[in-house]
Amino acid sequence: MSSTTEQANPLAEGLPIRRRPEPCTLVIFGASGDLTERKLMPALYSLAFRRLLPDRFTIVGAARSEGSDDWFRQAMKEAVKRFARDEFRQEVWEPLEAGMRYVQLDAEDTGESLASRLERIDEERGSSGNRLYYFAVPPNAIGPLLEKVAEGRSDTGWNRLIIEKPFGHDLASAKDLNTLIGEHFSEREIFRIDHYLGKETVQNLLALRFANGIFEPIWNRQFIDHVQITVAESIGIEGRAGFYEQAGAIRDIFQNHLLQLLAITAMEPPSDFTADSVRNEKVKVLHSLHTPGPKSVVRGQYGRGFVEGVEVPGYREEEGVAPESTTETFVAAKLYVDNWRWADTPFYVRMGKRLARRETTIAIQFKRAPHPPFEETAVEGLRPNVLLIHVQPDEGLSLAIGAKVPGQGMSIRNVHMDFLYGSAFRHGLPEAYERLILDALLGDATLFTRSDEIEEQWAIVDAIIAAWQRDRIAFPNYPAGSWGPPSADELLARDGRSWGRH
Amino acid sequence: MTVPAPALFDWSGREVSIAQIDSELGRLRRDSAGEDGNPHQRTSVMTHVAWVPPEWLDAAERVLAGMAERHPSRTVILVPRPAEEGGIDAEISVRCFPIGESTVCGEVIELALRGNRALAPASIVLPLVISDLPVFLRWRGEPSFRESQWQQLVEVADRVIVDSSEWAAPRHAELVEVFDRTAVSDIAWARTDDWRIALAARWPAIAGQQIAIRGPRAEGSLLRGWLQSRLERTLPAVEPAGEVGVLLDGEEVAPPQDQPRSPSDLLSDELDHLGRDPVYEAAASAS
Numbered sequence: 001m002s003s004t005t006e007q008a009n010p011l012a013e014g015l016p017i018r019r020r021p022e023p024c025t026l027v028i029f030g031a032s033g034d035l036t037e038r039k040l041m042p043a044l045y046s047l048a049f050r051r052l053l054p055d056r057f058t059i060v061g062a063a064r065s066e067g068s069d070d071w072f073r074q075a076m077k078e079a080v081k082r083f084a085r086d087e088f089r090q091e092v093w094e095p096l097e098a099g100m101r102y103v104q105l106d107a108e109d110t111g112e113s114l115a116s117r118l119e120r121i122d123e124e125r126g127s128s129g130n131r132l133y134y135f136a137v138p139p140n141a142i143g144p145l146l147e148k149v150a151e152g153r154s155d156t157g158w159n160r161l162i163i164e165k166p167f168g169h170d171l172a173s174a175k176d177l178n179t180l181i182g183e184h185f186s187e188r189e190i191f192r193i194d195h196y197l198g199k200e201t202v203q204n205l206l207a208l209r210f211a212n213g214i215f216e217p218i219w220n221r222q223f224i225d226h227v228q229i230t231v232a233e234s235i236g237i238e239g240r241a242g243f244y245e246q247a248g249a250i251r252d253i254f255q256n257h258l259l260q261l262l263a264i265t266a267m268e269p270p271s272d273f274t275a276d277s278v279r280n281e282k283v284k285v286l287h288s289l290h291t292p293g294p295k296s297v298v299r300g301q302y303g304r305g306f307v308e309g310v311e312v313p314g315y316r317e318e319e320g321v322a323p324e325s326t327t328e329t330f331v332a333a334k335l336y337v338d339n340w341r342w343a344d345t346p347f348y349v350r351m352g353k354r355l356a357r358r359e360t361t362i363a364i365q366f367k368r369a370p371h372p373p374f375e376e377t378a379v380e381g382l383r384p385n386v387l388l389i390h391v392q393p394d395e396g397l398s399l400a401i402g403a404k405v406p407g408q409g410m411s412i413r414n415v416h417m418d419f420l421y422g423s424a425f426r427h428g429l430p431e432a433y434e435r436l437i438l439d440a441l442l443g444d445a446t447l448f449t450r451s452d453e454i455e456e457q458w459a460i461v462d463a464i465i466a467a468w469q470r471d472r473i474a475f476p477n478y479p480a481g482s483w484g485p486p487s488a489d490e491l492l493a494r495d496g497r498s499w500g501r502h
Numbered sequence: 503m504t505v506p507a508p509a510l511f512d513w514s515g516r517e518v519s520i521a522q523i524d525s526e527l528g529r530l531r532r533d534s535a536g537e538d539g540n541p542h543q544r545t546s547v548m549t550h551v552a553w554v555p556p557e558w559l560d561a562a563e564r565v566l567a568g569m570a571e572r573h574p575s576r577t578v579i580l581v582p583r584p585a586e587e588g589g590i591d592a593e594i595s596v597r598c599f600p601i602g603e604s605t606v607c608g609e610v611i612e613l614a615l616r617g618n619r620a621l622a623p624a625s626i627v628l629p630l631v632i633s634d635l636p637v638f639l640r641w642r643g644e645p646s647f648r649e650s651q652w653q654q655l656v657e658v659a660d661r662v663i664v665d666s667s668e669w670a671a672p673r674h675a676e677l678v679e680v681f682d683r684t685a686v687s688d689i690a691w692a693r694t695d696d697w698r699i700a701l702a703a704r705w706p707a708i709a710g711q712q713i714a715i716r717g718p719r720a721e722g723s724l725l726r727g728w729l730q731s732r733l734e735r736t737l738p739a740v741e742p743a744g745e746v747g748v749l750l751d752g753e754e755v756a757p758p759q760d761q762p763r764s765p766s767d768l769l770s771d772e773l774d775h776l777g778r779d780p781v782y783e784a785a786a787s788a789s
Contacts, residue, residue: 014781015695015781
């Protein structure tokens, strides 16, 4: 007979405490960086605001910069006031602040090591050795930090790592990083973050597909003509020349955000919503991606132009960028998922910087009605049905349908039925980092990228980049503020199609 | 977050018909159109019906202020005035809120049901319900469980929300009778959330401890009912008090530190739930 201790807690059933994690310590490497200030700390505050953080929660900021606990608390307080989506409330801040510590990494050799500081914090705060390490640092800094973390690995509680993108630089380096981490930590302890997966609208795509009976039967090659995915930014490289010169659009966006959006759009329904079931289906899509030939990939680099009426410099004129740089700031491609559902259905994708506007959309374009029984003039200019998923901004859905223009005779025009996410659910959409940090604290890896996903993504990127080594393109080839180089339009025009103008 | 003030378009009339209400709503929506002449998006996730006897009207309006912005819906407020001469008076408003570059509108229909028009409220609500969206019924004050109005509106609603702390006497035994017909929320139950979280954290020790509860009648009896149903044992009667308190083996449990939620927050949270709450149902049955 089972004892009371072994029984599930009958008092916990139905309580809004399921998503409250156990007491733990969050160690942020890169605590003095931009990501911590703009995203991580505001997200942690928002979680505290909604009482979603555990009791005895400790935040340890770790960075090379000189600093103290008080300095860290003050800096984070400023960050919360500046960037958090919720109003600043002293009663929310105080308990969070009480659990904040700072560790100067380079000073450890002369002082207390990170491991012993964390042990001391566990004793002080009663966090039972549960630790989440957030690596908000460049890939080359991960290795040495991993050694420190492994050295101080807690034996009494759980250990989890969140690794920021980019995860590696190519397939080989990603494999090396996976191997290095794997020497000390198991896959279930590793949370590779792609913040796009934390966005409500990306998760809503799963709801749209798998909670609505009307879409799934037509979500295939029989009814869908093609899919367009756009990840467009109107900003430039924002002073990140050092990173961007090495990465380019293909590593910055295509390898992670874009392929994740494609995988979620194309995946089969998972048998359940557990981490491995969802990720297994995404990996199958990535594995089925046909490596695009050189004619199916277009790259570009922006030159001088106008964005929102303001003249902006070309990429090669940005500070820190080589005057002859061949780094791409735009990529468009025609991809095929070689499986029964999607055979011969093109996925046109494009992404880039300094484009006409900021927009992330997935457009599902359906096939035309087989035989509209109207005069040709009645349907002149009528476009096929498009289900448009706005990932950002203006999160929501829009379905373009043909409707009769009121009046005599028959004239049919396109109209849009819109669902604006924020207008139906007025809770204020949580920031992606809130959801993802909370999931990691709870040990739920569904919205994080698994090692085999990362490797499949890099394999595709490596194949595309290998083809680029053989030919050189005259850059710049599109003006800032446009929708990319003419060759991106030609990519679709060759198939008798065009990019949507949303 | 600062909530922008809504743009308000309203109309009122005496001795109105439902057709007239429909027509005026259409006109208000057209009046609220943007500069391009196109009506703003009407976004609804539910029809929110509130049965509000006149003595509860001020409190209800305070709670409902801002609800349209948080839960875009058609809100139908029914104010029964059976002692007055028969007829329906209406105050209708379309409230539009800016959201990014768009504007969305919700509708509030307040109807005074005079005389015998208060006897068949379902027949007035049904034509105003937005089809295929859930209907939430907030019943203000103490329901007359045996009376037709309660029975009729329960049939219309997908979820009934009461606050048993508004009742003069404990009547959960009668409320239990509708559990098989509709989902039920009790705002007094929601007020015990923090206490239940605190006590759940005492598992497994609490299973073998003596438990004594004091507190306001509704919250205290629901907390007792919850513990009885979950722990499958009988607890002593609740000692009346202004605030909830719990003794475990004679020792006072520290009260939860969380800020109490406002009446609007409590109602707003209940409007997010659609399904039945078996834990509440068991607690109400055992209270």
